[in-house]
Amino acid sequence: MYRYDTTDKSLVMERVAQFRDQTRRFLAGELSDDEFRHLRLRNGLYLQRHAPMLRVAIPYGLLSSNQLRTLGRIARRYDRGYGHFTTRQNIQYNWPKLEQVPDILAELAEVEMHAIQTSGNCIRNTTSDHLAGVTPNELEDPRPWCELIRQWSTFHPEFAYLPRKFKIAVTGAPEDRAASLVHDVGVHIVRGPDGQLGFEMLAGGGLGRTPIIGQVVREFLPREHLLSYLEAILRVYNLEGRRDNLTKARIKILVRSLGIEEFKRRVEAEWASIRDGGLALDAREIERMRGFFAPPAYRQLPDLDPPAEVDAIAKNAEFRAWYRYNTVAHKVPGYRAVYISLKKPDVAPGDATDVQMELLADLSDRYSFGEIRVTHTQNLLFADVEQGSTFALWQTLRAAGLATPNIGTLTDMICCPGLDFCSLANAGSIEVAKIINERFEDLDYLYDLGEIDLKMSGCMNACGHHHVGNIGILGVDKGGEEWYQITIGGAAGADASLGTVIGPSVSKAHVPETLARLLEVYVELREPEERFLDAVRRLGIKPFKERVYAAPVAA
Amino acid sequence: MPRQLLRDRQAVEDDWRYAGELGEGGGADAVILSFDQWRRERAAWMARPGRLGLVLLPEHKVEQLAPDLPHLSLVACSFPGPAEGRGYTQGRLLRERYGFQGELRAVGYVRTDQLFFLARCGFNSFELADGDLASATAAFSTFTAAYQPANDRGLGVKLQHP
Numbered sequence: 069m070y071r072y073d074t075t076d077k078s079l080v081m082e083r084v085a086q087f088r089d090q091t092r093r094f095l096a097g098e099l100s101d102d103e104f105r106h107l108r109l110r111n112g113l114y115l116q117r118h119a120p121m122l123r124v125a126i127p128y129g130l131l132s133s134n135q136l137r138t139l140g141r142i143a144r145r146y147d148r149g150y151g152h153f154t155t156r157q158n159i160q161y162n163w164p165k166l167e168q169v170p171d172i173l174a175e176l177a178e179v180e181m182h183a184i185q186t187s188g189n190c191i192r193n194t195t196s197d198h199l200a201g202v203t204p205n206e207l208e209d210p211r212p213w214c215e216l217i218r219q220w221s222t223f224h225p226e227f228a229y230l231p232r233k234f235k236i237a238v239t240g241a242p243e244d245r246a247a248s249l250v251h252d253v254g255v256h257i258v259r260g261p262d263g264q265l266g267f268e269m270l271a272g273g274g275l276g277r278t279p280i281i282g283q284v285v286r287e288f289l290p291r292e293h294l295l296s297y298l299e300a301i302l303r304v305y306n307l308e309g310r311r312d313n314l315t316k317a318r319i320k321i322l323v324r325s326l327g328i329e330e331f332k333r334r335v336e337a338e339w340a341s342i343r344d345g346g347l348a349l350d351a352r353e354i355e356r357m358r359g360f361f362a363p364p365a366y367r368q369l370p371d372l373d374p375p376a377e378v379d380a381i382a383k384n385a386e387f388r389a390w391y392r393y394n395t396v397a398h399k400v401p402g403y404r405a406v407y408i409s410l411k412k413p414d415v416a417p418g419d420a421t422d423v424q425m426e427l428l429a430d431l432s433d434r435y436s437f438g439e440i441r442v443t444h445t446q447n448l449l450f451a452d453v454e455q456g457s458t459f460a461l462w463q464t465l466r467a468a469g470l471a472t473p474n475i476g477t478l479t480d481m482i483c484c485p486g487l488d489f490c491s492l493a494n495a496g497s498i499e500v501a502k503i504i505n506e507r508f509e510d511l512d513y514l515y516d517l518g519e520i521d522l523k524m525s526g527c528m529n530a531c532g533h534h535h536v537g538n539i540g541i542l543g544v545d546k547g548g549e550e551w552y553q554i555t556i557g558g559a560a561g562a563d564a565s566l567g568t569v570i571g572p573s574v575s576k577a578h579v580p581e582t583l584a585r586l587l588e589v590y591v592e593l594r595e596p597e598e599r600f601l602d603a604v605r606r607l608g609i610k611p612f613k614e615r616v617y618a619a620p621v622a623a
Numbered sequence: 624m625p626r627q628l629l630r631d632r633q634a635v636e637d638d639w640r641y642a643g644e645l646g647e648g649g650g651a652d653a654v655i656l657s658f659d660q661w662r663r664e665r666a667a668w669m670a671r672p673g674r675l676g677l678v679l680l681p682e683h684k685v686e687q688l689a690p691d692l693p694h695l696s697l698v699a700c701s702f703p704g705p706a707e708g709r710g711y712t713q714g715r716l717l718r719e720r721y722g723f724q725g726e727l728r729a730v731g732y733v734r735t736d737q738l739f740f741l742a743r744c745g746f747n748s749f750e751l752a753d754g755d756l757a758s759a760t761a762a763f764s765t766f767t768a769a770y771q772p773a774n775d776r777g778l779g780v781k782l783q784h785p
Contacts, residue, residue, distance in 0.1 A: 075768045076783070078767055078768060079766060079767075079768055079770075079783075082765060082766050082767065083766075086736075086765055102705070103705070103734065103753075106705045106706070107736055189706065189708075219770040219771075219783070220770055220771050223740075224771055225711060225739070225741075225743035225744050225769075225771075226711045226712055226715055226740075226744055226773065227708075227711070228708065228711070228740050229706060229707060229708025229711065231708075295771075303712055306708055306709060306712050307713075311681075311706065311707070311709075341720060345772070346772030347771070347772065
């Protein structure tokens, strides 16, 4: 992974000093609430319902064991013993004390971490494929490019006061595991006309109040121009994006109102003026950055299939299920990528305790070259586990409540913090996750349902990506009560689509029954091997809608 | 009391007057006009001796101003509120694309905490709305390095660019 040099280190330390001084001035009354708000919001600090919330950046979701250990220690020392992993592959602490935040930042800086630009109207953490570098059919590892973007966007003087927040995702494989089509900018590594690698550049995707799928701005961008092209897009957006109405300020609204052709024309015109300037990347620098992400020292191993080949464990049905659902193929023979499910039924989705984080740090040292990844679906991942070690790893994970064998199933849901923590939310989401888990606790039923993305947001800001859930749940406020609007048919991958609302919203207590009815229809009407998403696409919402609203739900 | 500002990292007394601040008979030899005033009364002001400057609002296009830049000794970019960010791009365009060498001033909601980024975008003068000017100069050394080329003009930033 990328390692800081002395300059990177000094920049982060200087940020700690800057923020310490800003906090001191605020606490001394030298900065007003509003003045401080504009400063703290560029440093991941929100003042929430109960306490401040601090969001810490995890660039493209990649952590060293030492960093995760530090995150665990911070959770214990400054919070209530846990942290919440987010859809931007970051971590949030919900209970820090304002006056201690500078100390937290100082501890983070010791392990090359920070909270820079994790909130505010600036360029946020760049996200990527959590299987980057290990997935078999990737064109190229996207992480070196993510790091180049991280550096370019960090303290970019021109783009610190954008009309609205700005999110970039980079992928290098045909499957899109980073939801790049619903990002302000999506960067896809693609092969160009002459066989060389470069980028397809998309813009204008987004969720929130107005969900839109991103559109192609440039089909092929030579690699050395990545940063200048991003700078051109950001410059057009900074000047032309709406600032009069917060709900119309994202780049998606600009792209939509100009039309993709006109937007493209403006970006290209801007790019023509700067493309040969100081942002061009030379081949040596690209190689240097790639060097940081070179493959670890894999052993030469036979390609095993432990559940089938290792007698002792073949009989263990629980392990077999975990292996099937929570591990995926690796490009190197003898290795698997292993998901650590943070979707245990009685725990808020994405939460991990201090003890779990420290345990995972130790386990990653032992089993996965000391690196951990955060997925945008709010799980963790060990990318490089020897197949022969999976049984031992599973036993330890299971004892720690980290082996719920549900990755990709209904209960592997994305969920925002909701009304329990967030001051924007209309409705709770953690409680709904809990009652859904109670209703769908039968794993065999979940396995029969197969791959289903359930995504839930507590309000229109769509932090839980509900629009692109195969099933989406949106919390709405109805005369002071929490109600839930259900959509089906959304998808976040390379075939991204927005879900369709099935009808009137339902009360909290009725959410599980509503889901049960949707799934009943699916089980009845599906074709062999047909996923829920494909069935919805084939059938339309009508049969689902009819069943859900046909009979009142028994209270 | 004459306006105090920060120019080239020094606290100085402003030698410019906005057109609205001129008394009977003019008087100042350095006058800052509004963009509209400049468009309407350009010829009259240019016939007058002395230096001219103008205020660029966030919605104004730098390219509209480009032909006039040789006649201007000062451009003031306006930041009407804490969320306004167009001036950062305007500043860079003025310096880097149109080669403006005169005084580039930030006015409006301009706070000490913004100075570093503004300076990197080519601004060299600041009508600060907070704090005392002498201590504000420390903000120019908030960071000793930067990841992206910009317009540092002697800020002493080490460029850490891939």
